Each structure stands twice: as C-alpha cells, then as structure tokens.
Amino acid sequence: MQRPIDTYTDNFGQTIKFTIPEQHIKLCINISGGADSAMLLLMLINYCETHIPDAELHVITSANPIKGWYNAKWSTSVLDRVLQITGTTLIKSHYTFYSTDQIREEMDEAERVIQKLHGITFTIHGTTQNPPLDVKFDTKNNRFEQRDPGHATPLLVEYDNGINRWMPLIQVDKRMVAHLYNHFNMMEELFPYTRSCEQHAKENMDTPTWMVTHCGECWWCKEREWAFEE
Numbered sequence: 001m002q003r004p005i006d007t008y009t010d011n012f013g014q015t016i017k018f019t020i021p022e023q024h025i026k027l028c029i030n031i032s033g034g035a036d037s038a039m040l041l042l043m044l045i046n047y048c049e050t051h052i053p054d055a056e057l058h059v060i061t062s063a064n065p066i067k068g069w070y071n072a073k074w075s076t077s078v079l080d081r082v083l084q085i086t087g088t089t090l091i092k093s094h095y096t097f098y099s100t101d102q103i104r105e106e107m108d109e110a111e112r113v114i115q116k117l118h119g120i121t122f123t124i125h126g127t128t129q130n131p132p133l134d135v136k137f138d139t140k141n142n143r144f145e146q147r148d149p150g151h152a153t154p155l156l157v158e159y160d161n162g163i164n165r166w167m168p169l170i171q172v173d174k175r176m177v178a179h180l181y182n183h184f185n186m187m188e189e190l191f192p193y194t195r196s197c198e199q200h201a202k203e204n205m206d207t208p209t210w211m212v213t214h215c216g217e218c219w220w221c222k223e224r225e226w227a228f229e230e
C-alpha cells in the first residue's frame with residue numbers, strides 16, 4: 001500500500017507534498033541548524049511516527065566555514081529540541097563532518113559513509129528556492145552565489161548508488177517554511193532554536209561571539225526576516 005501524501009499550501013499559493021516512498025525505511029536527513037531543515041526534521045519524525053513506525057532515522061550535519069563551523073552546535077541544539085518536542089526514539093545517529101567549503105562532493109561522500117554504515121536508501125535536504133526576483137534585500141554582503149537557479153530543480157533525484165535524494169522545499173521559497181512553523185505551532189517551540197545567519201567568518205575571526213547571535217544584516221538574516229514577517 002502506498003504511504004499517504006500530506007499536502008501543504010501557504011498563503012502565497014506555494015504547495016509542497018510530503019511523503020516517503022513505500023520501499024524506504026532507513027532514512028537520512030541533513031540538518032544545518034537553520035530553520036528549513038529543522039522543520040523538515042520535525043515533519044519527518046511526525047510522518048514516520050504515524051506511517052513508518054519501523055523507520056530508522058539518521059541525521060547528518062555539514063559544519064561549514066561560512067558559518068564558522070559553529071552550525072555543528074546549532075544543529076545539535078535543533079536536534080535536542082526536536083527530540084524533546086516529539087519524544088521520538090526513531091533517531092539512531094547524528095553524524096557531523098567538518099566541511100572545507102560546503103561543496104557537493106563532500107556531502108555526497110558523507111552520505112556514502114552513512115549509507116555504508118546504516119544501509120540508507122533515502123536522504124532528505126531542506127534547501128529552499130530563492131525569493132521571487134523582484135525581492136531585493138538591502139545587505140552589506142550579498143550572497144556569494146545564486147542558489148538553485150530556476151524553478152526546475154527536480155524534487156527527487158535517484159542515484160545509481162541506490163540513494164534517492166529528496167528536496168521537498170526546492171520549488172518553494174522560505175515563506176512556505178514560515179507557513180509550516182505556524183501550521184505546526186512551532187514559532188515559539190522550535191524556531192528560536194534555529195539560526196540561518198551567515199555573517200562571514202572571515203570578518204569575524206577574532207570575535208567568536210558573533211556565531212551565537214543573528215547579525216540581522218546578512219542575506220540569510222534578511223531572507224529569514226522577509227519570510228517570517230510576510
């Protein structure tokens with residue numbers, strides 16, 4: 001029997017469908033410490049608790065230099081918080097690796113390690129689409145490169161190594177994430193435990209305190225403010 005599909009639509013007409021294809025039991029989710037992946041983690045746990053009680057969930061984090069590697073700490077806080085909220089026992093591991101430059105190959109390699117160790121066949125990423133083109137943020141540092149150009153990025157990629165990579169948020173912007181936080185009543189319960197800021201480490205080498213705050217000025221902070229205040 002096919003597993004149920006949960007559909008969510010925000011106030012801007014954006015829709016996502018949430019489902020895990022039937023054959024997959026051993027799942028991996030990437031969390032960054034940011035709001036998008038934290039929400040997906042919560043949704044994944046809720047979904048599995050209801051529909052896949054024998055699921056095994058493994059969490060993976062790429063600690064990256066743009067976030068001063070400190071997102072390793074934020075993602076741990078997110079996971080702890082989600083464990084408190086859900087009381088789940090489906091999470092079997094949290095694997096954190098230290099990235100040299102947040103590149104795709106490193107993520108692929110980390111997923112291969114997890115796949116080998118735990119037999120993962122399905123991985124989930126929380127990447128969202130950029131805001132609409134007419135939305136411009138007044139930022140000191142703009143983002144380094146355009147994320148996910150176009151809206152044609154596939155939701156699901158099947159690799160010949162047996163892993164399916166699913167990006168349920170890739171065709172919606174962050175306003176959908178804000179919608180989901182409201183929908184699941186997580187604006188106070190979970191959102192404050194996340195951090196999206198990427199104030200650049202290079203400018204803050206000597207002041208690690210910046211890593212525990214939100215600068216409020218970088219592209220990512222502006223995007224977050226935009227989406228959650230719409």
Ligand SMILES: [Zn+2]
Binds near residue numbers: 198199219
């Ligand atoms: Zn920031």
